Amino acid sequence: MGSVLGVDIGTAAIKIVEIKKTSTLPKLINYGILRSNTHLDRPNSAIQSSALKIAEKETADLLKILIREAGFKAKEAIASIPVFSVFITLLEMPQMPEADVAKAMAFQIKQHIPLPVSEVAIDWLKVGDKETEGGIKQQILLISIPKEIIKRYQNIFKMAGLKLKALEIESLSLARALVGNNQAPVLMVDIGACSTNIAAIDQGFLKLNVFTDIAGSSLTSAIANGLGINVKRAENLKKQKGLKAGAAEYELSTLPLPYLDAIIGEGLRAKNKFEREQEKKIEKIILAGGGANLLGIEEYFAKQTSAPVLVGDSLSALSYSPEIGILKKQLGAELAIAVGLAIK
Known part of the structure; x- marks a missing residue:
């Protein structure tokens, strides 16, 4: 069986893993990260932004550079789409035959998607049942992606010389890599460079998804x-010291806290909303993305949320070389989306 590329095009970095499925654990053959730090000086120059913009030629050129420099062999790829580029709605509907669900969804789609139906690609799936006063209702996750976004990704991968097999919302990839078969409700907080994705997962299914530009x-x-x-x-100091600067550098550790508290606040609002609507308790918070590697963030999150918090490890279910193993702690959270894509 051949290998496949999982490609995570973030707001300020492109991350790729090459994974080959085996009779035992999937094997991580290669990985690469290409960072674009122009967003630090010019916020509007991110690879892609909440304005649903992605620079096609520039992104394709970056992809080609990363593929060449890292020496990736596979030509088939699965890519992620950020949550700020899609529309996601969790619907509750009475129990009914599958054929009737399709008819009901035709009506629901017009109510919940803010674009003409002809301009979006639409999918939905049943993600569980919920007991209500009116009986047991089925929960349907409605997902729609603007066709313009899909076309841009297709153009990028064609220009980069890759065959794009599929596109997937990044939250689903994260859940596959970090939650796996765990059925308990968890909250994932993926802290990227220019956006933070917050998703509640229950019984392996996405139940709530929000994001913030903080x-x-x-x-x-x-x-x-x-x-x-x-x-x-400042970026270098943040990576070196994090929240654990010494007494002489106390100010350095406290300056980021108002913004980190804002991210935590968004996470708590999502947690409370899920627990209120689903009548279940979030059992733990999983941190992901490059921001999860900030020194001291795990302890600070736990203190502020009074919840069990851990940094996600997407490499735990893979086999890999000793050289990659040395960087496991750093890579486990940062490569989570790419890994989730490649093991799809």
Whole structure:
């Protein structure tokens, strides 16, 4: 069986893993990360942004550079679409035959999608049942992606010389990599450079998904402004010291906290909304993305949320070389979306 590429095109980095499925554990053959730090100086120059913009030629060129420099062999790829580029709605409907669900969804789609039906690709799947006063209702996750976005991704991968097998919402890839077969309700907080994705997963299914533009670059800007230094120096200090700077550098550790508290606040709102609507308790919070590697973030999240918190490890269900194993702690959270795509 051949290998496949999982391609995570984020707001400020492209991450690729090459994974081959075997008779035992999937094998991580290769990985690569290409960072674009232009967003630090110019926020509007991110690879893609909440404005549903992705620079096709520039992104394809970055993909080609990463593929060449890292030496990837596979030509088939599965790519993620960020949550800010899609419309996701959880619907509750009476129990009915599958044929009737399709008819009912034709009506629901017009009510919940803010674009003409002809302009979006639509999919839905049953994600569970819920007991209500009116009886047991089925929960349907409705997902729609603007066709314009799909076309852009197809163009990018064609220009990069890759065969795009499928596109998937990043939250589903994250859940596959970090939650797996765990049936308990969990909250995933994926802290990227320019956006933070927050998703509640229950019985392996996506039940709630929100995002915020407060993210890693917000913490960097707080350090830069507070210390009067340039953002690149602030980014390096953030990575080196995190929230664990010594007593002489106390200010450095406290400057990012208002923005980190804002991310935590969004997470708690999502947690409370899920628990209220689903009448279930979130059992733990899983941190992912490059922001999950911030020194001290796991302990700070746990203190502020009074919930069990762990940094996700997407490599735990893979086999890999000793060289990759040395970087396991750092890569496990950062490569989560790419891994989830490649093991789809």
